[in-house]
Amino acid sequence: MKKAVLVLVTAVAVIAAALIPSGRPVVAATSAPGPGFGSALSAVKQLAWQTNASVNTLAVAGNTVYAGGLFTRIRQPGQPAGRGEAIRTYLAAFNRTTGKPLAFAPKLNGAVWSIATSPNGRWVVIGGDFTMVNGLARKHLAMFSVATGKLVAGWHPAVAYRVSALAIGGNSVYFGGSFGRVNNTERNNVAAVTLSTGALLPWDPDADDDVYAIDLSDSGRRVFIGGGFSEIQGEDHYALAMVSPTTGAPMRMPAAAAIPEPSPDCQSRVKDIDTLGSKVFVSNAGSGLGCYDGVLAADAATGKLLWQSNCLGATEAIKAIGNWLYKGSHAHDCSRDGGFKDGTGIHHLLVESTINGKLGPWYPNTDAGGTTDVGPLAFASGGNDLWVGGDFTKVNGTIQQGLARFTNAAGGSRPGLPAAPKVSSTVKGKATVSFPTVVDADNISLIYSLFRGTTKVASWKRNSYSWTKPVVTTFTDTKVKSGKTFSYHVQVSDGRNLRNGRAAAVKIR
Secondary structure, eight states: OOOHHHHHHHHHHHHHHHHSOOOSOOOOOOOTTSOSOSSSSOSSEEOOOEESSOEEEEEEETTEEEEEESOSEEEOTTOOTTSSOEEOOSEEEEETTTOOBOSOOOOBSSOEEEEEEOTTSSEEEEEESOSEETTEEOOSEEEEETTTOOBOTTOOOOBSSOEEEEEEETTEEEEEESOSEETTEEOOSEEEEETTTOOBOSOOOOBSSOEEEEEEOTTSSOEEEEESOSEETTEEOOSEEEEOTTTOOEEOOGGGGGSOOOBTTBEEEEEEEEEETTEEEEEEEEESTTOOOOEEEEETTTOOEEEEEOOBSOEEEEEEETTEEEEEEEEOBOGGGTSOOTTSOOEEEEEEETTTOOBOSOOOOBOOOSSSSOOEEEEEOSSSEEEEEESOSEETTEEOOSEEEEEOOTTOOOOOOOOOOEEEOOSTTOEEEEEEOOOBTTBSEEEEEEEETTEEEEEEEEEOOTTSOOOEEEEEEOSOOTTOEEEEEEEEESSSOEEEOOOEEEEOO
Protein backbone atom coordinates (compact mmCIF):
# COMPACT_ATOMS: atom_id res chain seq x y z
CA MET A 1 0.00 0.00 0.00
CA LYS A 2 1.21 3.49 -0.80
CA LYS A 3 2.04 5.93 1.94
CA ALA A 4 -0.69 8.38 2.96
CA VAL A 5 1.11 11.32 1.36
CA LEU A 6 1.18 9.51 -1.99
CA VAL A 7 -2.50 8.69 -1.73
CA LEU A 8 -3.16 12.39 -1.27
CA VAL A 9 -1.04 13.19 -4.31
CA THR A 10 -3.06 10.64 -6.30
CA ALA A 11 -6.30 12.37 -5.35
CA VAL A 12 -4.91 15.78 -6.32
CA ALA A 13 -3.65 14.44 -9.65
CA VAL A 14 -6.97 12.82 -10.50
CA ILE A 15 -8.80 16.05 -9.69
CA ALA A 16 -6.34 17.97 -11.86
CA ALA A 17 -6.90 15.54 -14.71
CA ALA A 18 -10.65 15.98 -14.38
CA LEU A 19 -10.24 19.73 -14.75
CA ILE A 20 -8.60 19.34 -18.16
CA PRO A 21 -11.45 20.19 -20.53
CA SER A 22 -12.90 17.46 -22.70
CA GLY A 23 -14.44 18.13 -26.04
CA ARG A 24 -14.63 17.17 -29.66
CA PRO A 25 -11.50 15.96 -31.48
CA VAL A 26 -8.92 18.48 -32.65
CA VAL A 27 -9.55 19.72 -36.19
CA ALA A 28 -6.49 20.70 -38.19
CA ALA A 29 -7.26 23.21 -40.90
CA THR A 30 -6.41 22.14 -44.45
CA SER A 31 -6.64 24.29 -47.52
CA ALA A 32 -5.10 24.21 -50.99
CA PRO A 33 -2.27 23.88 -51.78
CA GLY A 34 -1.65 22.09 -48.48
CA PRO A 35 -0.44 18.52 -48.19
CA GLY A 36 -3.96 17.08 -48.20
CA PHE A 37 -3.95 15.77 -44.63
CA GLY A 38 -4.57 17.29 -41.24
CA SER A 39 -1.82 15.90 -38.97
CA ALA A 40 1.90 15.31 -39.56
CA LEU A 41 1.31 12.17 -41.64
CA SER A 42 -0.84 10.81 -44.41
CA ALA A 43 -3.07 7.82 -43.70
CA VAL A 44 -2.01 6.24 -46.99
CA LYS A 45 0.01 3.07 -46.43
CA GLN A 46 3.37 3.23 -48.22
CA LEU A 47 5.23 0.23 -49.61
CA ALA A 48 7.05 -1.85 -47.01
CA TRP A 49 8.04 -5.48 -46.76
CA GLN A 50 6.15 -7.76 -44.37
CA THR A 51 7.02 -10.29 -41.69
CA ASN A 52 5.56 -13.74 -41.00
CA ALA A 53 4.92 -13.03 -37.31
CA SER A 54 4.79 -10.20 -34.80
CA VAL A 55 7.14 -7.19 -34.82
CA ASN A 56 7.69 -6.24 -31.17
CA THR A 57 10.10 -3.33 -31.49
CA LEU A 58 11.42 -0.76 -33.98
CA ALA A 59 14.23 1.81 -34.08
CA VAL A 60 15.70 4.19 -36.65
CA ALA A 61 19.33 5.07 -37.43
CA GLY A 62 19.62 7.50 -40.33
CA ASN A 63 17.95 5.88 -43.33
CA THR A 64 17.80 2.44 -41.74
CA VAL A 65 14.90 0.98 -39.77
CA TYR A 66 15.56 -1.98 -37.48
CA ALA A 67 12.74 -4.37 -36.63
CA GLY A 68 12.78 -7.10 -34.02
CA GLY A 69 10.19 -9.60 -32.92
CA LEU A 70 8.90 -13.13 -33.23
CA PHE A 71 9.24 -13.40 -37.02
CA THR A 72 11.59 -15.71 -38.90
CA ARG A 73 10.75 -14.67 -42.49
CA ILE A 74 10.08 -11.48 -44.46
CA ARG A 75 8.26 -11.06 -47.78
CA GLN A 76 7.32 -8.44 -50.36
CA PRO A 77 4.39 -6.03 -49.96
CA GLY A 78 0.97 -7.45 -50.71
CA GLN A 79 2.13 -11.07 -50.90
CA PRO A 80 0.25 -13.72 -48.91
CA ALA A 81 2.03 -15.67 -46.18
CA GLY A 82 4.48 -18.28 -47.44
CA ARG A 83 5.12 -16.69 -50.84
CA GLY A 84 8.54 -15.32 -51.85
CA GLU A 85 9.96 -15.28 -48.33
CA ALA A 86 13.51 -14.48 -47.22
CA ILE A 87 15.01 -15.69 -43.95
CA ARG A 88 15.35 -13.19 -41.11
CA THR A 89 15.53 -14.75 -37.65
CA TYR A 90 13.90 -12.29 -35.22
CA LEU A 91 15.82 -9.27 -36.54
CA ALA A 92 15.81 -7.35 -39.83
CA ALA A 93 16.72 -3.97 -41.30
CA PHE A 94 14.93 -1.95 -43.96
CA ASN A 95 15.57 1.11 -46.09
CA ARG A 96 13.55 3.90 -44.48
CA THR A 97 12.85 5.58 -47.84
CA THR A 98 11.80 2.58 -49.90
CA GLY A 99 10.65 0.02 -47.33
CA LYS A 100 12.90 -2.62 -48.91
CA PRO A 101 15.04 -4.98 -46.80
CA LEU A 102 18.78 -4.60 -46.37
CA ALA A 103 21.28 -7.45 -46.43
CA PHE A 104 21.58 -7.29 -42.63
CA ALA A 105 20.56 -10.79 -41.49
CA PRO A 106 22.14 -11.96 -38.23
CA LYS A 107 21.16 -15.36 -36.88
CA LEU A 108 19.58 -15.35 -33.40
CA ASN A 109 18.22 -18.19 -31.33
CA GLY A 110 15.45 -16.22 -29.64
CA ALA A 111 13.01 -13.37 -30.00
CA VAL A 112 13.93 -9.66 -29.97
CA TRP A 113 11.84 -7.44 -27.68
CA SER A 114 13.74 -4.13 -27.70
CA ILE A 115 16.00 -2.09 -29.98
CA ALA A 116 17.77 1.25 -29.47
CA THR A 117 20.15 3.20 -31.68
CA SER A 118 22.86 5.51 -30.38
CA PRO A 119 22.31 9.28 -30.79
CA ASN A 120 25.28 9.46 -33.21
CA GLY A 121 23.70 6.78 -35.38
CA ARG A 122 26.73 4.48 -35.23
CA TRP A 123 25.45 1.65 -33.06
CA VAL A 124 22.32 -0.43 -32.67
CA VAL A 125 21.66 -2.42 -29.48
CA ILE A 126 19.11 -5.21 -29.26
CA GLY A 127 17.55 -6.98 -26.29
CA GLY A 128 15.35 -10.01 -25.94
CA ASP A 129 15.19 -13.74 -25.26
CA PHE A 130 18.21 -14.78 -27.34
CA THR A 131 21.43 -16.21 -25.91
CA MET A 132 23.32 -16.71 -29.21
CA VAL A 133 23.95 -14.33 -32.12
CA ASN A 134 25.80 -15.56 -35.21
CA GLY A 135 27.01 -18.54 -33.22
CA LEU A 136 28.47 -16.40 -30.42
CA ALA A 137 27.19 -16.14 -26.85
CA ARG A 138 25.15 -13.00 -26.31
CA LYS A 139 22.98 -13.21 -23.23
CA HIS A 140 19.91 -11.10 -23.96
CA LEU A 141 21.91 -8.04 -25.12
CA ALA A 142 23.95 -7.48 -28.29
CA MET A 143 25.41 -4.58 -30.26
CA PHE A 144 25.94 -4.13 -34.00
CA SER A 145 27.75 -1.54 -36.08
CA VAL A 146 25.26 0.40 -38.20
CA ALA A 147 27.91 1.01 -40.89
CA THR A 148 29.01 -2.62 -41.32
CA GLY A 149 26.13 -4.61 -39.86
CA LYS A 150 28.66 -6.69 -37.91
CA LEU A 151 28.27 -7.84 -34.34
CA VAL A 152 30.56 -5.85 -32.02
CA ALA A 153 33.04 -8.45 -30.81
CA GLY A 154 34.07 -7.04 -27.44
CA TRP A 155 30.65 -5.94 -26.24
CA HIS A 156 28.75 -8.71 -24.43
CA PRO A 157 27.08 -7.90 -21.11
CA ALA A 158 25.49 -10.98 -19.59
CA VAL A 159 21.86 -10.46 -18.56
CA ALA A 160 20.06 -13.23 -16.71
CA TYR A 161 16.75 -13.07 -18.59
CA ARG A 162 14.63 -11.11 -21.09
CA VAL A 163 15.45 -7.48 -21.95
CA SER A 164 12.19 -5.72 -22.94
CA ALA A 165 13.21 -2.04 -23.03
CA LEU A 166 16.26 -0.08 -24.18
CA ALA A 167 17.40 3.54 -24.35
CA ILE A 168 20.82 5.07 -25.04
CA GLY A 169 22.07 8.37 -23.64
CA GLY A 170 25.67 9.54 -23.89
CA ASN A 171 27.89 6.56 -23.06
CA SER A 172 25.16 4.74 -21.14
CA VAL A 173 22.84 1.98 -22.33
CA TYR A 174 19.79 1.80 -20.06
CA PHE A 175 17.66 -1.33 -20.20
CA GLY A 176 14.78 -3.03 -18.43
CA GLY A 177 13.03 -6.34 -18.46
CA SER A 178 12.48 -9.42 -16.32
CA PHE A 179 15.97 -10.17 -14.97
CA GLY A 180 17.65 -10.30 -11.58
CA ARG A 181 21.35 -10.18 -12.44
CA VAL A 182 23.68 -8.46 -14.92
CA ASN A 183 27.31 -9.52 -15.28
CA ASN A 184 26.68 -11.79 -12.28
CA THR A 185 25.76 -8.78 -10.12
CA GLU A 186 22.31 -8.19 -8.67
CA ARG A 187 20.21 -5.84 -10.75
CA ASN A 188 16.46 -6.17 -10.45
CA ASN A 189 14.63 -5.62 -13.75
CA VAL A 190 16.51 -2.47 -14.74
CA ALA A 191 20.21 -1.67 -15.20
CA ALA A 192 22.76 0.21 -17.30
CA VAL A 193 26.07 -0.60 -18.99
CA THR A 194 28.53 1.55 -20.89
CA LEU A 195 28.06 1.92 -24.62
CA SER A 196 31.79 1.74 -25.22
CA THR A 197 32.66 -1.44 -23.31
CA GLY A 198 29.49 -3.02 -21.93
CA ALA A 199 30.76 -2.67 -18.36
CA LEU A 200 28.06 -2.63 -15.68
CA LEU A 201 27.34 0.85 -14.28
CA PRO A 202 26.40 1.57 -10.64
CA TRP A 203 23.03 2.93 -11.82
CA ASP A 204 20.47 0.82 -9.97
CA PRO A 205 16.79 1.88 -9.65
CA ASP A 206 16.02 -1.62 -8.31
CA ALA A 207 12.49 -2.16 -9.65
CA ASP A 208 10.52 -4.86 -7.85
CA ASP A 209 8.76 -6.15 -11.00
CA ASP A 210 8.97 -6.15 -14.79
CA VAL A 211 10.03 -3.07 -16.78
CA TYR A 212 8.47 -2.66 -20.24
CA ALA A 213 9.49 0.86 -21.25
CA ILE A 214 12.41 3.20 -20.74
CA ASP A 215 13.39 6.56 -22.25
CA LEU A 216 15.50 9.63 -21.52
CA SER A 217 14.43 13.25 -21.55
CA ASP A 218 15.85 15.19 -24.47
CA SER A 219 18.06 17.03 -21.99
CA GLY A 220 19.47 13.72 -20.70
CA ARG A 221 18.77 14.78 -17.12
CA ARG A 222 15.91 12.38 -16.47
CA VAL A 223 15.29 8.69 -17.12
CA PHE A 224 11.69 7.50 -17.28
CA ILE A 225 10.88 3.89 -16.42
CA GLY A 226 7.55 2.15 -16.94
CA GLY A 227 6.19 -1.31 -16.27
CA GLY A 228 4.34 -3.36 -13.72
CA PHE A 229 6.45 -2.55 -10.67
CA SER A 230 5.28 -1.06 -7.38
CA GLU A 231 8.63 0.06 -5.91
CA ILE A 232 11.82 1.79 -7.04
CA GLN A 233 14.75 1.60 -4.61
CA GLY A 234 12.29 0.47 -1.93
CA GLU A 235 10.01 3.49 -2.35
CA ASP A 236 6.41 3.35 -3.59
CA HIS A 237 6.33 4.11 -7.32
CA TYR A 238 3.59 2.29 -9.17
CA ALA A 239 4.01 1.61 -12.94
CA LEU A 240 5.92 4.84 -13.69
CA ALA A 241 8.99 6.54 -12.25
CA MET A 242 11.35 9.38 -13.06
CA VAL A 243 14.91 8.69 -11.87
CA SER A 244 18.40 10.17 -11.92
CA PRO A 245 20.47 9.15 -14.97
CA THR A 246 23.56 8.71 -12.79
CA THR A 247 22.34 7.06 -9.58
CA GLY A 248 18.92 5.70 -10.45
CA ALA A 249 17.42 7.43 -7.43
CA PRO A 250 13.73 8.23 -7.91
CA MET A 251 12.60 11.81 -8.32
CA ARG A 252 9.21 13.29 -7.57
CA MET A 253 6.84 12.83 -10.54
CA PRO A 254 3.32 14.02 -9.71
CA ALA A 255 1.95 12.78 -13.06
CA ALA A 256 2.62 9.17 -12.06
CA ALA A 257 -0.17 9.44 -9.47
CA ALA A 258 -2.70 9.74 -12.31
CA ILE A 259 -2.21 6.02 -12.99
CA PRO A 260 -4.63 4.17 -10.70
CA GLU A 261 -3.20 1.99 -7.98
CA PRO A 262 -3.71 -1.77 -8.51
CA SER A 263 -6.92 -3.35 -7.29
CA PRO A 264 -8.65 -6.69 -7.84
CA ASP A 265 -10.52 -5.08 -10.76
CA CYS A 266 -7.71 -3.11 -12.38
CA GLN A 267 -3.98 -3.44 -12.86
CA SER A 268 -2.64 -0.85 -15.30
CA ARG A 269 0.92 -1.15 -16.57
CA VAL A 270 3.02 1.33 -18.54
CA LYS A 271 3.76 -0.13 -21.98
CA ASP A 272 5.55 2.70 -23.81
CA ILE A 273 7.28 6.02 -23.10
CA ASP A 274 8.30 8.68 -25.61
CA THR A 275 9.92 12.05 -25.00
CA LEU A 276 9.93 15.11 -27.24
CA GLY A 277 11.20 18.54 -26.28
CA SER A 278 9.98 19.47 -22.81
CA LYS A 279 7.36 16.71 -22.61
CA VAL A 280 7.22 13.01 -21.83
CA PHE A 281 4.33 10.85 -23.01
CA VAL A 282 3.31 7.62 -21.30
CA SER A 283 0.91 4.91 -22.47
CA ASN A 284 -0.82 2.23 -20.40
CA ALA A 285 -2.55 -1.10 -20.79
CA GLY A 286 -4.92 -2.24 -18.08
CA SER A 287 -6.22 -5.66 -17.15
CA GLY A 288 -9.81 -5.56 -15.99
CA LEU A 289 -13.10 -4.17 -17.26
CA GLY A 290 -12.87 -0.40 -17.73
CA CYS A 291 -9.29 -0.33 -16.42
CA TYR A 292 -7.00 2.58 -17.33
CA ASP A 293 -5.61 2.13 -20.87
CA GLY A 294 -4.89 5.75 -21.65
CA VAL A 295 -2.08 8.18 -22.35
CA LEU A 296 -0.71 10.97 -20.20
CA ALA A 297 1.65 13.84 -20.90
CA ALA A 298 3.96 15.33 -18.30
CA ASP A 299 6.60 18.01 -18.04
CA ALA A 300 9.89 16.19 -18.60
CA ALA A 301 11.73 18.31 -16.02
CA THR A 302 9.21 18.62 -13.17
CA GLY A 303 7.07 15.53 -13.77
CA LYS A 304 3.91 17.67 -13.56
CA LEU A 305 0.81 16.28 -15.29
CA LEU A 306 -0.10 18.28 -18.39
CA TRP A 307 -3.02 16.24 -19.70
CA GLN A 308 -4.46 12.76 -19.65
CA SER A 309 -6.63 10.91 -22.17
CA ASN A 310 -8.77 8.02 -21.04
CA CYS A 311 -9.69 5.91 -24.06
CA LEU A 312 -10.38 2.27 -23.24
CA GLY A 313 -8.38 -0.36 -25.12
CA ALA A 314 -4.74 -1.09 -24.25
CA THR A 315 -2.26 1.44 -25.66
CA GLU A 316 0.89 -0.46 -26.62
CA ALA A 317 2.81 2.12 -28.68
CA ILE A 318 3.12 5.90 -28.93
CA LYS A 319 5.30 8.25 -30.96
CA ALA A 320 5.41 12.05 -30.88
CA ILE A 321 5.98 13.86 -34.18
CA GLY A 322 5.70 17.64 -33.99
CA ASN A 323 2.40 18.56 -32.37
CA TRP A 324 0.94 15.07 -32.81
CA LEU A 325 1.15 11.91 -30.73
CA TYR A 326 0.49 8.75 -32.75
CA LYS A 327 -1.07 5.90 -30.85
CA GLY A 328 -1.26 2.14 -31.45
CA SER A 329 -3.91 0.38 -29.39
CA HIS A 330 -7.15 -1.51 -29.56
CA ALA A 331 -9.14 1.57 -28.57
CA HIS A 332 -12.86 0.86 -28.54
CA ASP A 333 -14.27 3.62 -26.34
CA CYS A 334 -13.03 7.22 -26.19
CA SER A 335 -16.34 8.69 -25.02
CA ARG A 336 -14.73 9.94 -21.79
CA ASP A 337 -12.67 12.31 -23.94
CA GLY A 338 -15.49 13.41 -26.23
CA GLY A 339 -14.60 10.85 -28.92
CA PHE A 340 -16.20 7.67 -30.22
CA LYS A 341 -18.38 5.45 -28.07
CA ASP A 342 -18.14 1.73 -27.47
CA GLY A 343 -19.69 -0.24 -30.31
CA THR A 344 -18.09 1.77 -33.13
CA GLY A 345 -15.41 -0.86 -33.71
CA ILE A 346 -11.72 -1.09 -32.82
CA HIS A 347 -9.59 1.89 -33.79
CA HIS A 348 -6.04 0.48 -33.80
CA LEU A 349 -4.33 3.60 -35.15
CA LEU A 350 -5.15 7.09 -33.88
CA VAL A 351 -3.49 10.44 -33.28
CA GLU A 352 -3.83 12.83 -30.36
CA SER A 353 -2.77 16.44 -29.98
CA THR A 354 0.43 16.76 -27.94
CA ILE A 355 -0.99 20.04 -26.65
CA ASN A 356 -4.21 18.76 -25.05
CA GLY A 357 -4.53 15.05 -25.81
CA LYS A 358 -7.65 15.36 -27.97
CA LEU A 359 -8.18 13.00 -30.90
CA GLY A 360 -6.92 14.35 -34.20
CA PRO A 361 -7.43 13.85 -37.94
CA TRP A 362 -5.74 10.50 -38.65
CA TYR A 363 -7.42 7.11 -38.54
CA PRO A 364 -6.04 4.46 -40.83
CA ASN A 365 -6.50 1.00 -39.33
CA THR A 366 -5.07 -2.45 -38.92
CA ASP A 367 -6.61 -5.71 -37.84
CA ALA A 368 -5.46 -7.74 -34.84
CA GLY A 369 -4.53 -10.91 -36.65
CA GLY A 370 -2.07 -12.30 -34.14
CA THR A 371 -2.21 -13.56 -30.57
CA THR A 372 -2.33 -10.33 -28.57
CA ASP A 373 -5.65 -9.03 -29.93
CA VAL A 374 -4.06 -5.58 -30.07
CA GLY A 375 -2.61 -5.07 -33.57
CA PRO A 376 0.09 -2.37 -33.38
CA LEU A 377 2.81 -3.01 -30.78
CA ALA A 378 5.72 -0.72 -31.73
CA PHE A 379 6.40 2.63 -33.41
CA ALA A 380 9.51 4.35 -34.75
CA SER A 381 10.07 7.51 -36.77
CA GLY A 382 12.79 9.38 -38.57
CA GLY A 383 10.84 12.61 -38.14
CA ASN A 384 8.73 12.59 -41.30
CA ASP A 385 7.37 9.06 -41.21
CA LEU A 386 5.92 6.43 -38.90
CA TRP A 387 6.88 2.76 -38.98
CA VAL A 388 4.34 0.51 -37.30
CA GLY A 389 5.11 -2.98 -36.04
CA GLY A 390 2.72 -5.48 -34.52
CA ASP A 391 0.75 -8.68 -34.84
CA PHE A 392 -1.64 -7.47 -37.56
CA THR A 393 -2.14 -9.11 -40.95
CA LYS A 394 -3.93 -6.26 -42.74
CA VAL A 395 -3.55 -2.48 -42.98
CA ASN A 396 -6.36 -0.34 -44.39
CA GLY A 397 -8.11 -3.54 -45.39
CA THR A 398 -5.32 -5.01 -47.55
CA ILE A 399 -2.67 -7.65 -46.86
CA GLN A 400 0.24 -6.28 -44.85
CA GLN A 401 1.54 -8.43 -42.02
CA GLY A 402 3.66 -7.31 -39.09
CA LEU A 403 5.10 -4.09 -40.51
CA ALA A 404 3.68 -0.93 -42.10
CA ARG A 405 4.93 2.50 -43.11
CA PHE A 406 3.24 5.92 -43.25
CA THR A 407 4.89 9.14 -44.48
CA ASN A 408 4.21 12.83 -45.04
CA ALA A 409 4.11 12.45 -48.84
CA ALA A 410 1.69 15.06 -50.14
CA GLY A 411 -1.78 13.99 -51.18
CA GLY A 412 -3.01 11.92 -48.30
CA SER A 413 -6.08 9.77 -48.29
CA ARG A 414 -8.84 10.75 -50.68
CA PRO A 415 -12.23 11.70 -49.25
CA GLY A 416 -15.03 9.22 -49.70
CA LEU A 417 -17.00 9.54 -52.95
CA PRO A 418 -20.01 11.79 -52.35
CA ALA A 419 -23.39 10.20 -52.97
CA ALA A 420 -25.73 11.61 -55.56
CA PRO A 421 -27.71 14.31 -53.74
CA LYS A 422 -31.40 13.96 -52.98
CA VAL A 423 -33.24 16.56 -55.03
CA SER A 424 -36.88 17.64 -55.11
CA SER A 425 -39.05 20.55 -56.16
CA THR A 426 -42.29 20.99 -54.23
CA VAL A 427 -42.46 24.79 -54.37
CA LYS A 428 -42.70 26.74 -57.59
CA GLY A 429 -39.33 28.13 -58.71
CA LYS A 430 -37.32 26.27 -56.05
CA ALA A 431 -35.19 23.14 -55.80
CA THR A 432 -34.31 21.43 -52.51
CA VAL A 433 -31.00 19.58 -52.47
CA SER A 434 -29.55 17.53 -49.59
CA PHE A 435 -26.43 15.41 -49.22
CA PRO A 436 -24.50 13.62 -46.43
CA THR A 437 -20.88 14.13 -45.40
CA VAL A 438 -18.19 11.58 -46.26
CA VAL A 439 -15.15 10.32 -44.35
CA ASP A 440 -11.49 11.05 -45.07
CA ALA A 441 -8.97 8.91 -43.15
CA ASP A 442 -6.56 11.79 -42.53
CA ASN A 443 -8.86 14.80 -42.34
CA ILE A 444 -11.78 15.81 -40.20
CA SER A 445 -12.66 19.14 -41.84
CA LEU A 446 -13.60 18.99 -45.53
CA ILE A 447 -14.97 21.50 -48.04
CA TYR A 448 -18.19 20.56 -49.83
CA SER A 449 -19.35 22.38 -52.97
CA LEU A 450 -22.72 21.99 -54.63
CA PHE A 451 -22.92 22.38 -58.40
CA ARG A 452 -25.92 23.02 -60.60
CA GLY A 453 -24.59 21.67 -63.84
CA THR A 454 -21.17 23.32 -64.06
CA THR A 455 -22.11 26.30 -61.85
CA LYS A 456 -21.08 26.28 -58.20
CA VAL A 457 -24.06 27.44 -56.18
CA ALA A 458 -22.79 27.03 -52.59
CA SER A 459 -19.92 25.76 -50.43
CA TRP A 460 -19.67 24.57 -46.83
CA LYS A 461 -17.01 23.38 -44.42
CA ARG A 462 -18.18 20.29 -42.57
CA ASN A 463 -16.57 18.05 -39.97
CA SER A 464 -16.97 14.29 -40.20
CA TYR A 465 -15.59 11.38 -38.25
CA SER A 466 -15.27 7.70 -39.05
CA TRP A 467 -17.21 6.85 -35.90
CA THR A 468 -20.24 9.14 -36.28
CA LYS A 469 -23.30 9.24 -38.52
CA PRO A 470 -22.94 11.46 -41.60
CA VAL A 471 -24.12 15.05 -41.24
CA VAL A 472 -26.77 15.99 -43.82
CA THR A 473 -26.67 19.44 -45.42
CA THR A 474 -29.79 20.83 -47.11
CA PHE A 475 -29.83 23.73 -49.58
CA THR A 476 -32.72 25.51 -51.29
CA ASP A 477 -31.87 26.80 -54.77
CA THR A 478 -34.08 29.74 -55.73
CA LYS A 479 -32.26 30.67 -58.91
CA VAL A 480 -34.03 28.18 -61.13
CA LYS A 481 -36.92 28.52 -63.56
CA SER A 482 -40.17 26.63 -63.41
CA GLY A 483 -40.57 23.90 -65.99
CA LYS A 484 -36.84 23.48 -66.50
CA THR A 485 -34.80 20.40 -65.50
CA PHE A 486 -31.51 20.84 -63.64
CA SER A 487 -28.89 18.39 -62.42
CA TYR A 488 -26.91 18.73 -59.21
CA HIS A 489 -23.76 17.07 -57.92
CA VAL A 490 -21.52 17.42 -54.87
CA GLN A 491 -17.76 17.96 -54.92
CA VAL A 492 -15.64 17.37 -51.80
CA SER A 493 -12.07 18.57 -51.21
CA ASP A 494 -9.49 18.00 -48.48
CA GLY A 495 -7.23 20.77 -49.79
CA ARG A 496 -5.55 18.68 -52.48
CA ASN A 497 -7.81 15.82 -53.48
CA LEU A 498 -11.09 16.55 -55.26
CA ARG A 499 -13.89 14.04 -55.69
CA ASN A 500 -17.08 14.59 -57.64
CA GLY A 501 -20.18 12.57 -56.89
CA ARG A 502 -22.85 11.41 -59.30
CA ALA A 503 -25.44 13.91 -60.46
CA ALA A 504 -29.17 13.86 -59.77
CA ALA A 505 -31.75 15.72 -61.83
CA VAL A 506 -35.02 17.40 -60.92
CA LYS A 507 -37.74 19.20 -62.89
CA ILE A 508 -38.68 22.51 -61.28
CA ARG A 509 -42.35 23.15 -60.50
